[in-house]
Amino acid sequence: MSRIAIIGGGAAGIAAARCLAEHGKDYVLLEAKPFTGGRCVTDHATLGAPIDLGAHWLHSPALNPLVGYADRLGIRYSRAALAGRYSRNGAWLNAKEQAACETYVEECFARIAACDGDVAISALFPDTNSPWHDVFLAEQGAKQGVAAATSSSRDFANYVWEGDDCPVTDGFGTLLSQLADGLNIRVDTPVNRIDWSGRDIKLTTPDGILVAQRIILATSTAILHDGIEFAPALPDWKRRAIADLPLGSCNKVALRFSRPVFGDCPPSLILPLRGAHEAVEIVVRESDLEIATCLFNGPFAKELAAAGHPAMANYALERLSEIFGSDVKQASMPQYIIADWDHDLHIRGCYAAARVGRADARAELARPIDDRLFFAGEACSTNYMGDVHGAWFSGIAAAEAASA
Ligand SMILES: Cc1cc2nc3c(=O)[nH]c(=O)nc-3n(C[C@H](O)[C@H](O)[C@H](O)COP(=O)(O)OP(=O)(O)OC[C@H]3O[C@@H](n4cnc5c(N)ncnc54)[C@H](O)[C@@H]3O)c2cc1C
Structure with a gap:
């Protein structure tokens, strides 16, 4: 016993x-x-570099005890935040558009924080005509893994996030x-x-x-x-x-390329904007490797996972070639990594949303x-x-x- x-x-x-x-x-x-x-699982073999299938960032490093453990164990992570970039239909937002977009998203977060009750997040935004509303929804979907219509505003507001996100390389x-x-x-x-x-x-x-x-x-x-x-x-x-x-949904595809395909793009977290439903983030060139990791969030992640692994990989390649050109497809190596948490028998989703x-x-x-x-x-x-x-x-x- x-x-x-x-x-x-x-x-x-x-x-x-x-x-x-x-x-x-x-x-x-x-x-x-x-x-x-x-x-928290890392695949070291498939792409010849450590790729996290689940958690990858140490959030709120100042209050996160795992930072101290990483230091003691000699596990490397980066203190440098990735550049955040937005692309719409393959074109990068210019500086003015990006600033307007970031301001709008901050205003949305402030509106949720100011809400007294506990309502669906979508109810706080009856007017969604802003050209940046899909960016806000993509970020909300990434945090909660569920659609704004089913997500609790108080639960979202309760979340404490301080400082940067440090990727565990x-x-x-x-x-x-x-x-x-x-x-x-x-x-x-x-x-x-x-x-x-x-x-x-x-x-x-x-x-x-x-x-x-x-x-x-x-x-x-x-x-x-x-x-x-x-x-x-x-x-x-x-x-x-x-x-x-x-549990909400967040699934990943990681791809490696046989030659440089990202041009002069620095290590970045990219949001390819394609309307409110397709909540996707792409990390490219982390640790200066020609690797892209796509994260699919919320209901869209579930739909794509249901379509099967090749469909997930193809979708990732389509979004990447829209931004970086068709060489992405030619240079893509045959091995890729899929993390489908919706169909993981012992987990069955990404994280809980109230x-x-x-x-x-x-x-x-x-x-x-x-x-x-x-x-x-x-x-x-x-x-x-x-x-x-x-x-x-x-x-x-x-x-x-x-x-x-
Ligand atoms: C794609 C993705 C990206 C993420 N990114 C980040 C990130 O960047 N930073 C971050 O901080 N967090 C991130 N998270 C969230 C983070 O991974 C989780 O919040 C955290 O790891 C959950 O830990 P846990 O111990 O609560 O549950 P789990 O990690 O789910 O552990 C539960 C364990 O129970 C086992 N189990 C299940 N059933 C049984 C049973 N019947 N008997 C015995 N064992 C059982 C499971 O196999 C599992 O090992 C991410 C999650 C996902 C899916």
């Missing part, structure tokens, strides 16, 4: 395990996949896997059923039943929703909180049951939701509560 079992080996589970290990507690972490990291997944080193972890061990009817909690795994006194649930909300059977069922208030924090009127569901999700079932994960964080450091803080909070 382990006194405390952690279910899920992403950032939250790893943080919880490290905290329990530091306090000398008896714990085990059970991870469904053959590796830890969850939504060695890979965010590399950092997380080093942080998991030496912990008591069983991989390839999905927990399918949790029987908490008696004094001991029984966890059913393919290797048999494991018994614990307390558990920390550190999976995505999609898995809590219907990926694990609870006996008895979780109480109504908890099930409501889980249901009101569904339903309209339900920003307070995060605090309910984080609240323990009976002082025996504890909850962690990015969705539990009220201010750093959707971020690795939000998941990390929640894992520590759950571990401290579970070992109290």
Whole structure:
């Protein structure tokens, strides 16, 4: 019997395990996949350079504890922010247009912050005639992974973001896997059923039943929703909180080119503007490599993922050749990386966005049951939701509560 079992080996589970290990507690972490990291995974092989399939940026570096870990472990990240550039129908916005666009987006964020209630973000913008409204929607979609019509204004306003975004050039997944080193972890061990009817909690795994006194649930909300059977069922208030924090979508394609194709474009984060629906961001030439990583956000990401991997890669090549010319297609190397989180059996989306009127569901999700079932994960964080450091803080909070 382990006194405390952690279910899920992403950032939250790893943080919880490290905290329990530091306090000398008896714990085990059970991870469904053959590796830890969850939504932080780095592919080193396919393109000959580290490519993050999920998280890549250390947000809010001043308050982000993972920056300190990266420093101690010698994991490289960049302090230099990428140039932000916008292109419409293949043409770069000029300086005046870009300034007008950035001002408009800031005004939209300010309007959301000033809203007293908790309404759909789209309801705050009945007049969407601004030529820059699709830019705002692309940025909102990137943060929340859902459409403005289904996204809670308060949840969005609660998010704390300070300072720059630092890309982890060695890979965010590399950092997380080093942080998991030496912990008591069983991989390839999905927990399918949790029987908490008696004094001991029984966890059913393919290797048999494991018994614990307390558990920390550190999976995505999609898995809590219907990926694990609870006996008895979780109480109504908890099930409501889980249901009101569904996962949005953010998927990626990374491509490498056999020769320089980006001209004199510096390392950049590009928004190719194609109307409100196609919420896409493209990172080019990070670390001066001829690599492009396209991020698809919100409902558009889901549609593209449903169309299949070749369709995702083709879409990325179309957008790139619109901006950089047709040589992009000729120079594209045959191997590419697809990160389709919607169809990842053990995650099923990118990050949780509160339903309209339900920003307070995060605090309910984080609240323990009976002082025996504890909850962690990015969705539990009220201010750093959707971020690795939000998941990390929640894992520590759950571990401290579970070992109290
Ligand atoms: C494409 C993308 C880009 C992102 N970019 C950034 C970024 O740049 N910066 C940033 O800070 N954040 C980013 N994020 C968000 C960040 O990755 C997540 O918020 C964070 O990693 C979530 O960690 P977690 O521990 O809450 O959950 P997860 O990482 O999902 O961990 C949960 C773990 O539980 C396991 N599991 C599931 N079911 C079971 C079961 N039944 N039994 C045992 N184990 C189970 C899963 O396999 C998984 O390993 C991004 C996410 C995506 C998808």
